[in-house]
Amino acid sequence: MRPSDLPEIRHLPLFRDMLQANFEQLMQGAYAQSFPEGLMLIRQGDPADFLHIVVEGMVELFAEWKGRSASMTVVQPVGTFILAACIRDAPYLMSARTLERSRIIMIPASDLRAVFRRDVEFAVSTINELATCYRAVVRHAKGLKLRDSRERVAAYLLKRAAQAGQAEFDLGIEKRVIASMLGMTPENLSRALKSLAEDGVRVQGQRVTLWDRARLLPVAQPDPLLDGPG
Amino acid sequence: MRPSDLPEIRHLPLFRDMLQANFEQLMQGAYAQSFPEGLMLIRQGDPADFLHIVVEGMVELFAEWKGRSASMTVVQPVGTFILAACIRDAPYLMSARTLERSRIIMIPASDLRAVFRRDVEFAVSTINELATCYRAVVRHAKGLKLRDSRERVAAYLLKRAAQAGQAEFDLGIEKRVIASMLGMTPENLSRALKSLAEDGVRVQGQRVTLWDRARLLPVAQPDPLLDGPG
DNA sequence: ACATTTGATTGATATTTATCAATTCAAAGC
DNA sequence: GCTTTGAATTGATAAATATCAATCAAATGT
Known part of the structure; x- marks a missing residue:
């Protein structure tokens, strides 16, 4: 050691x-x-x-x-x-x-x-x-149990942005792993991310930018009882 | 007290x-x-x-x-x-x-x-x-994450039967609560139970009988790492 | 015993999600 | 630089699950 x-x-x-x-x-x-x-x-x-x-x-x-x-x-x-x-x-x-x-x-x-x-x-x-x-x-x-897959993705992105302290960050994990963590298939995650484009999410490879947080918030409705403190 | x-x-x-x-x-x-x-x-x-x-x-x-x-x-x-x-x-x-x-x-x-x-x-x-x-x-x-709703129902029933120590037992809980616990709608649970009839499950109200455990086992594939010990 | 309420079931339909196949993209190795 | 590999995306389809509405059953209170 x-x-x-x-x-x-x-x-x-x-x-x-x-x-x-x-x-x-x-x-x-x-x-x-x-x-x-x-x-x-x-x-x-x-x-x-x-x-x-x-x-x-x-x-x-x-x-x-x-x-x-x-x-x-x-x-x-x-x-x-x-x-x-x-x-x-x-x-x-x-x-x-x-x-x-x-x-x-x-x-x-x-x-x-x-x-x-x-x-x-x-x-x-x-x-x-x-x-x-x-x-x-x-x-x-x-x-x-409470969120559908799109909402879970939105919440996940907001959480990661909060951790990064920035609206722009790298995923750092393969998307198929993220998909599985969120209880969905890679295809479903891919489509969810695409559909979140209209809610202020821009994804290019590993790079994520939440350029309109105000639009994304109502989708995820983040809640410390679901997403953790902070 | x-x-x-x-x-x-x-x-x-x-x-x-x-x-x-x-x-x-x-x-x-x-x-x-x-x-x-x-x-x-x-x-x-x-x-x-x-x-x-x-x-x-x-x-x-x-x-x-x-x-x-x-x-x-x-x-x-x-x-x-x-x-x-x-x-x-x-x-x-x-x-x-x-x-x-x-x-x-x-x-x-x-x-x-x-x-x-x-x-x-x-x-x-x-x-x-x-x-x-x-x-x-x-x-x-x-x-x-790993089981679909039918499999969860089957596993739940087997678990309850094991707890009761018998193939016949009362649910003791409203089905809508059980459904919600298992992450599904009451309607979906109702249909799942019906479809499990062909796998050795008989349900009449609160009363459940697993009259062909051997048929039900492959549906649920019980596993202590999912269903707990015992 | 009857009426009332609530839960369960059933059928029809809509939505969500998964699956399969093909293609594109990007990274890693030669 | 090219090739190879695996991941990501996209499209088409199938399956699972949810929703809505109606009916049925059972339990509760009067």
């Missing part, structure tokens, strides 16, 4: 408040590895042995059933994934693969479980992290 | 392992109340002040947006709801209403947050509870 990784990880909400000694112990048992693009990190159904942290690159979490596949989310640096499975000592519910060359830190699940029994602050951080993740999935499920 | 409530609550995974003194303190600050059918207990967006426990009756959690409404889940005795919002001290993501006359215990969120800082066992239980809830929603979202 690189020395520069430690402060970044330490700065995460999950590890921010724990005792230094315990943090060091967790990091002692952890190891880092680089993976090429398109590599399967985790296969759903496998036993959850490690908490994963993306320090570089990008990881797609997706689910499979009966030959079908659906993206659930994309994890970007610096972010953790599959905490819940580690805690429950249960099989992973989602598979994970790198979307680009990525560096991943892996912390043995048993270490985690041991440490939050000793360190209240870490326990509280874990509670907060899980509650946050839970709420994120609930919002996602709400979006799937 | 009735004296008979305490042992039931104490027996929940969330409260099972904590110190007796802390449990008593939580219960001291809690209060119980009975509500008639159809009453709004919680409105989404309101600040989360209380963890709710259903000791009698049935509560529907649902979400609203732009005049549309979608059921997320139904909570039955003895079960808790909206733990995550309490922990995050954030607005409720879901509304809640009674489906029948219900007795609810309410524990101030601030008490919860205070206690798990003092009681490691309660902290660990909270972590486990949240991880379990998180995984349940992930499975739900997976079902919405």
Whole structure:
């Protein structure tokens, strides 16, 4: 593991408040590895042995059933994934693969479980992290049930623009992955984006410009209870 | 609060392992109340002040947006709801209403947050509870994305039969609520049930009989990663 | 027991979304 | 620079799902 990784990880909400000694112990048992693009990190159904942290690159979490596949989310640096499975000592519910060359830190699940029994602050951080993740999935499920695909696309674009802090931004993710995350086919996303042209959306390849936010807002009707805070 | 409530609550995974003194303190600050059918207990967006426990009756959690409404889940005795919002001290993501006359215990969120800082066992239980809830929603979202409505209905029926321990059981919930939970219209559910007749499903009002499980299985292809353990 | 209300079902239709096939486009490798 | 590959788009069609309206059934209250 690189020395520069430690402060970044330490700065995460999950590890921010724990005792230094315990943090060091967790990091002692952890190891880092680089993976090429398109590599399967985790296969759903496998036993959850490690908490994963993306320090570089990008990881797609997706689910499979009966030959079908659906993206659930994309994890970007610096972010953790599959905490819940580690805690429950249960099989992973989602598979994970790198979307680009990525560096991943892996912390043995048993270490985690041991440490939050000793360190209240870490326990509280874990509670907060899980509650946050839970709420994120609930919002996602709400979006799937309450909005149609065009509305989901509009909301997604507004969210990304807000994150970028600009009306113009790069998607940074393949459209077919975005489509799957939003619960639709690539063809449907393509058409949805085209039809949103009349609502102030301009798309050229990966580049998106929301040149008339006022027009797009009523389509998406963004709501913190669906799209998250901020 | 009735004296008979305490042992039931104490027996929940969330409260099972904590110190007796802390449990008593939580219960001291809690209060119980009975509500008639159809009453709004919680409105989404309101600040989360209380963890709710259903000791009698049935509560529907649902979400609203732009005049549309979608059921997320139904909570039955003895079960808790909206733990995550309490922990995050954030607005409720879901509304809640009674489906029948219900007795609810309410524990101030601030008490919860205070206690798990003092009681490691309660902290660990909270972590486990949240991880379990998180995984349940992930499975739900997976079902919405990977299965079509007919498959979701089939899987739901098989799950209910497994819970009942019998091939014949009562739904116990209005079909329109079930439909909304499964992400479909009542009409669509009605037709799906009808079409499942040829796959070993017999429905008469609230009564369901799966008289040919072997025929239904390939439709639903139940999977613990989608339908939960057990 | 009857009337009233509400939910469930059914049929007809519209809309949304997926699928399949063909083409265009863009990036990566040689 | 050219070729190759995979992604994105587009068009045509099919399938799934929603909507609307009418009827039927069941539960509730009087």
